[in-house]
Amino acid sequence: MGDIxxxxxxxxxxxxxxxHVKEVRIGLGYIGVLLEGGRPGLSALLRHELSPxxxxxxxxxxxxxxxxxxxxDLLVNGSNPLEKALGLATANAMIGPDIVEEPExxxxxxxxxxxxxxxxxxxxFGPLVERIRKTGxxxxxxxxxxxxxxxxxxKEIDSILEKCSVAIITATSILNNTIEEILNGLGNPRHVTIxxxxxxxxxxxxxxxxxxxxxxxxxxxxxxxxxxxxxGGGTPDMRPFLRFIDRKIKRIKCPEER
Numbered sequence: 012m013g014d015i016x017x018x019x020x021x022x023x024x025x026x027x028x029x030x031h032v033k034e035v036r037i038g039l040g041y042i043g044v045l046l047e048g049g050r051p052g053l054s055a056l057l058r059h060e061l062s063p064x065x066x067x068x069x070x071x072x073x074x075x076x077x078x079x080x081x082x083x084d085l086l087v088n089g090s091n092p093l094e095k096a097l098g099l100a101t102a103n104a105m106i107g108p109d110i111v112e113e114p115e116x117x118x119x120x121x122x123x124x125x126x127x128x129x130x131x132x133x134x135x136f137g138p139l140v141e142r143i144r145k146t147g148x149x150x151x152x153x154x155x156x157x158x159x160x161x162x163x164x165x166k167e168i169d170s171i172l173e174k175c176s177v178a179i180i181t182a183t184s185i186l187n188n189t190i191e192e193i194l195n196g197l198g199n200p201r202h203v204t205i206x207x208x209x210x211x212x213x214x215x216x217x218x219x220x221x222x223x224x225x226x227x228x229x230x231x232x233x234x235x236x237x238x239x240x241x242x243g244g245g246t247p248d249m250r251p252f253l254r255f256i257d258r259k260i261k262r263i264k265c266p267e268e269r
Contacts, residue, residue: 013191018216020087020098023105030079030105035097037068038240041208041249042093044100046079051233052104053240053249054096054209055183059156068093079105095186099209106213107230116257118226122177122202124148131171133193134181136206151175155187172196182209182227194220208246208253214260223260228253 034045037056044052074082079101086098119142124130126147132139135154143150151171153163163171172178172193178200184190186209197203203222210227217225230236232252239248 013185013188015190015216015220016086016095016098016185019102019211019213020083022213022215023083023102024080027080027083027101027105028078032074032077032079032082032101034237035074035082036237036241037093037097039243040245041240042096042100043237043240044082044097044104045233045237046101046104049233050104050107051230051236052100052102052107053228053230053236054100054103054186055207056096057092057183057186060092060187092186096209099182099185099211102211102213103209103227106211113229113254113256113258115254118204118206118224118255118257119143121224121257122204124177128176129174131175131178131200133178134183134207136179136181139179148177155189169196173198175200177201178203178221180205180222182207182211185209185211194222197221204257208249212256212258214258217260224257225260226255226257228255 031047032044033047036043040056042054042056082097082101084098085094086102089095089098119139124143124146128148130143130148130150132150132152135152140150153168153171173196178197180193180203182205184193200221202224204224204226205217205222206226208228210225212225212227214225230252231254235252236249
């Protein structure tokens, strides 16, 4: 369990005991959780990181009607990426009402990339690659899934993180417990974004980290998004029913800085 997951869990734990799970969808690429009051939340599912024995979910048939706290606890106590994704989707469902009215913002445009930038992309965001390269920025991609691309070796990864001026980090790094390692490996980048529909838009959890922005999503049509998840869809399929947003993190100063 990482500090970021624990911070999110501690913030939401009390109120999660007052909510019940209305619906759960576990698809091929995403998990969706709908809480009472129409609160929807998303999380990507890292299927390639599930062990061969995780073909079914042992708690199937017991989730609907349970306390949201039971699923939220999986964010910190989950034994595999599927369980942790259920916890993150539940957290995002609880955070969601605070972001639903935010206007759409383009996270890449806010980075103001130039040829002087070295961009570390942690997690492969295919639709963004060409946009970044068109700015002239030097792009380096770090990806754990060998089915998507060749994985850099440890020495190369350390160098990319240390030298980058901009870092784009997939929110799924929360699910496989690599986010703290990634953040600790950064040098002194000017812009660090946690990105993707799974992103928990809770700035306090990142306020004492190098993260400067959260690039997540608000769900505009929960019913359609839940249908797409259950039918095996991914981000492009859900895109018409999401609003992509970007929120700048308010820094928390250490006592000696005040």
